[in-house]
Amino acid sequence: MKQKIDIAQVAKAAGVSTTTVSRVINRVATVSEDNQRRVRETIKRLGYRPNLNAQRLASGKANLTIAFVIPRFEGIFHSYYALQVLKGSGIAAERLRCDLLVHITDGKTFVNPMAVNGVIFADLLGCEELLDRTLDEGIPTVVLNHYLEELPVNCVAIDNRTAAERVVDYLVRLGHRDIATITGDLKVQAGLDRLDGFVKAMKSRQLPVREAHIRFGDFGLPSARAAAEALLALKERPTAIFVASDDMALETINVALAKGLRVPEELSVVGFDDNPIAEHARVPLTTVRQPLTEMGRLGLDILFQHLKGKKQSPTKLLLPTELVERVSCRQTWLEPQHHG
């Protein structure tokens, strides 16, 4: 019903052979002006559209098709994150002439990994089974934002541990000792690693890691609010808080301000992500910038290498981050100032 006319019908209608029609479709120069015109006109008149599969099969030429899987997980999807990563892969795909097939899935909807040359998971969230399948089928795969130590699969992730350690260093340099943290969802690797890095750094610097100073959030605003309220109600109130995401950090600041605490004068806050909202916030946020677009780009490039057979063993990358200093932190020994 959709596409019944084929090249033969066009050929007949135009009074030429299928070869000639094929030639004009493929812009092969060796067709007379006259036939060219006639064929084009016939194609348009009949509304003919070549069958892509037949073209590809016959010519043996086909772009590499890569599935870009975005977990349908509201948290990540709504955030700044997904688009930045997609952008990186998308621009690389354009450059390498790959077809990028985007799938937004909760991991349950049917995605046939057999149908593509390779797969990129923008994150692993909820797609563990899908990953098993691609691995099982031997389909070249890259997992972004989740470092899989054990599995023989390509990974490109962010070095969250080192990032968290740097944050602690920074805070310590400003004179803080009572540093708390509000974690992300610990089921998410990034969440866990940021906490690990934090704890490790605190310990190695002989700083107290009070149990009450570790509060568990889940990247959602309500969890951050609860955590911040608990933290700020403490008798031994921290002078600084490392929060696992910018969203949550901003919410933490809101709680502090509502309580009449000045930020950064009385409380320093560091976020994570460098979400654009961090820059424009009430108190521009000091945070950790992650190379998201770069991660997407690398993911596609690595997959391409593998597909071209130029690589065999899994590539595992841990990308460095950058601390972006804005105004949400302050040296402890400075006299609190009042603003305008």
Place this chain on the structure above:
Amino acid sequence: MKQKIDIAQVAKAAGVSTTTVSRVINRVATVSEDNQRRVRETIKRLGYRPNLNAQRLASGKANLTIAFVIPRFEGIFHSYYALQVLKGSGIAAERLRCDLLVHITDGKTFVNPMAVNGVIFADLLGCEELLDRTLDEGIPTVVLNHYLEELPVNCVAIDNRTAAERVVDYLVRLGHRDIATITGDLKVQAGLDRLDGFVKAMKSRQLPVREAHIRFGDFGLPSARAAAEALLALKERPTAIFVASDDMALETINVALAKGLRVPEELSVVGFDDNPIAEHARVPLTTVRQPLTEMGRLGLDILFQHLKGKKQSPTKLLLPTELVERVSCRQTWLEPQHHG
């Protein structure tokens, strides 16, 4: 080099016919346990991957392939916008089992529209020529976020004019009369329409539209800053400003606060987009929410209808918006209050 073994080789190695191999690939039940096992094992051993194009061609079954074109235009791409729209189309594509091919392009890179069943432009920015081509080739096409009055093409856009009028109404109801606007890029339809709607609404309410009260921005922060500074330096300073995007609105507020003006007590500001940043801003922003995800969803649904032959004439939709009231506006007759 990539994929040399075919079904025949698998068949031979497994000691069965190609038909049988095909059957196990396609999970047709009528294969003996024994053969099934043997074939699967052989497939894995040889690392055989079926040729998708051959499969599709032979079976006549193929998913619809739809190109989702995202203009590579930093402004739009970086924003909240693109992902929301993609999300809408992506989820619909998943539901309808369409392949969504994402192209991030500046309109110049080679995109072969012949190779897909339909095209969705996430925006027209820079893709005018591409659109001409798809139209010329007779490929079903949907343009999002840009209403094309003349062209016989499906459009789903936001009703920016009415939205702007509503904003004026709202401000008038709060008692404002000296209302200014900072426009978006007027080369972008949304920018122009928001200005048009503003001017129209002001005139129809007999309110003064001072030339000095219309400042031209381009959706960029620097332009907003300049515009805001000019506006607030005026002798006849407006009591309210309608800004064409949330980003710019927030920058406007920053300028105002830096000048010592209180918002909303001394200056009301309305944005446009309902970008998440608007909610978490220093002064939570009253703004216009656009149904972006819905727009994406509709785009794909409409395209699907056309591809199924259930629709012929172009569909043109103008989606309504919603004013989200937060705290950046204030009644003029209220006594200014102090916060905190």
Place this chain on the structure above:
DNA sequence: CTGAAAGCGCTAACAA
């Protein structure tokens, strides 16, 4: 339960 044979719609030698 299995296999032989006939295409799917198009391209690409090879002749003419």
Place this chain on the structure above:
DNA sequence: TTGTTAGCGCTTTCAG
């Protein structure tokens, strides 16, 4: 410049 003739790799009747 054009047409003839084989396939591309797989699925699918239709016999067995």
